[in-house]
Amino acid sequence: MALKLIREFSHVSERCHNLTRKREGSGLMIYQRTLASATRCSGTGLHSGKEVSLTLRPACANTGIIFTRTDLSEPVTISVGMKAISASSFATSLENRGVSVTTVEHLLATISALGIDNVIIEVDAPEVPIMDGSAAPFVALIENAGVVEQSQPRNYVVIRKPIKVTENGRWIEIRPSRNTRISYTVDFEHPMISKQFYETCFPGRAFQKEISPARTFGFLSDVAELRSKGYALGGSLENAVVMDDFGVLNEEGLRFPDEFVRHKILDLLGDLCLLGHPLIGHVIAHKSGHAMNHELLREVISSPECWEVTELSEIRTREMRQAAMPFRERQRRASV
Numbered sequence: 001m002a003l004k005l006i007r008e009f010s011h012v013s014e015r016c017h018n019l020t021r022k023r024e025g026s027g028l029m030i031y032q033r034t035l036a037s038a039t040r041c042s043g044t045g046l047h048s049g050k051e052v053s054l055t056l057r058p059a060c061a062n063t064g065i066i067f068t069r070t071d072l073s074e075p076v077t078i079s080v081g082m083k084a085i086s087a088s089s090f091a092t093s094l095e096n097r098g099v100s101v102t103t104v105e106h107l108l109a110t111i112s113a114l115g116i117d118n119v120i121i122e123v124d125a126p127e128v129p130i131m132d133g134s135a136a137p138f139v140a141l142i143e144n145a146g147v148v149e150q151s152q153p154r155n156y157v158v159i160r161k162p163i164k165v166t167e168n169g170r171w172i173e174i175r176p177s178r179n180t181r182i183s184y185t186v187d188f189e190h191p192m193i194s195k196q197f198y199e200t201c202f203p204g205r206a207f208q209k210e211i212s213p214a215r216t217f218g219f220l221s222d223v224a225e226l227r228s229k230g231y232a233l234g235g236s237l238e239n240a241v242v243m244d245d246f247g248v249l250n251e252e253g254l255r256f257p258d259e260f261v262r263h264k265i266l267d268l269l270g271d272l273c274l275l276g277h278p279l280i281g282h283v284i285a286h287k288s289g290h291a292m293n294h295e296l297l298r299e300v301i302s303s304p305e306c307w308e309v310t311e312l313s314e315i316r317t318r319e320m321r322q323a324a325m326p327f328r329e330r331q332r333r334a335s336v
């Protein structure tokens with residue numbers, strides 16, 4: 001009898017151990033993280049066309065991600081979160097007390113994908129520099145600064161029930177999942193793009209290799225209108241993929257044949273950062289954009305029965321309990 005119990009316990013213990021390893025293998029982190037040191041770069045503002053300096057500084061646990069506009073007589077801080085969203089056209093803009101910062105999504109995607117919870121972002125202009133139109137320069141910047149683990153546990157937004165937003169054949173939804181996954185479809189009536197699909201998981205090296213190098217893109221036919229409205233004044237072939245009716249105008253061509261859908265994943269990952277905590281869920285997007293991404297986030301906030309904020313250790317404990325539970329009991333609870 002004793003031997004049988006030991007065998008059963010070993011079996012459960014082995015399963016629990018495997019679950020723990022799987023979680024660690026998935027790249028989900030238990031503790032909050034920040035930068036090991038301050039780091040700085042400068043570049044052109046996509047919309048203003050002016051030079052912008054960007055400084056990232058380490059921050060204490062539970063600080064979150066905070067922008068500081070240093071070009072004003074009194075520096076103004078803008079906390080990254082749903083309440084700060086001020087505009088969704090062409091880029092994601094955040095605002096506090098009438099002071100805004102725009103084109104934040106590529107930097108936020110990088111911060112999120114590299115597992116950073118707490119950071120102060122100083123900019124001396126109303127926008128983040130566009131760099132080369134991708135997130136690769138921000139990856140290099142953060143990897144150069146280094147990342148350190150902090151003592152406080154990290155909270156996750158864990159999706160428990162599906163949430164979906166639909167409009168005119170376009171849609172985006174989040175479903176429960178054991179990790180963070182994005183599946184994206186774009187469909188443009190253009191010979192270089194047409195229909196493209198890409199799926200990837202975060203966090204992990206996939207972001208650095210597959211997503212961060214993908215550049216923002218636009219159409220030559222839209223440039224005049226954008227500029228007449230004061231947008232894209234700093235846009236050039238140095239920081240965007242530009243297409244005419246037939247193909248890509250950039251001499252070097254594309255970085256990936258499906259660079260467009262990869263960039264849409266980058267934008268979406270930056271928008272998901274506005275939830276305030278990293279997400280555990282599967283996001284499936286079909287022809288979405290910033291405005292629809294933000295609409296999904298609003299739907300999440302207004303559906304508290306579909307998600308919870310919890311620590312990874314709590315999720316693990318529940319999984320271990322469930323793994324140790326007899327099969328019939330698990331089935332009974334799943335059907336309640």
Ligand SMILES: [Zn+2]
Binds near residue numbers: 106263266267
């Ligand atoms: Zn973008």
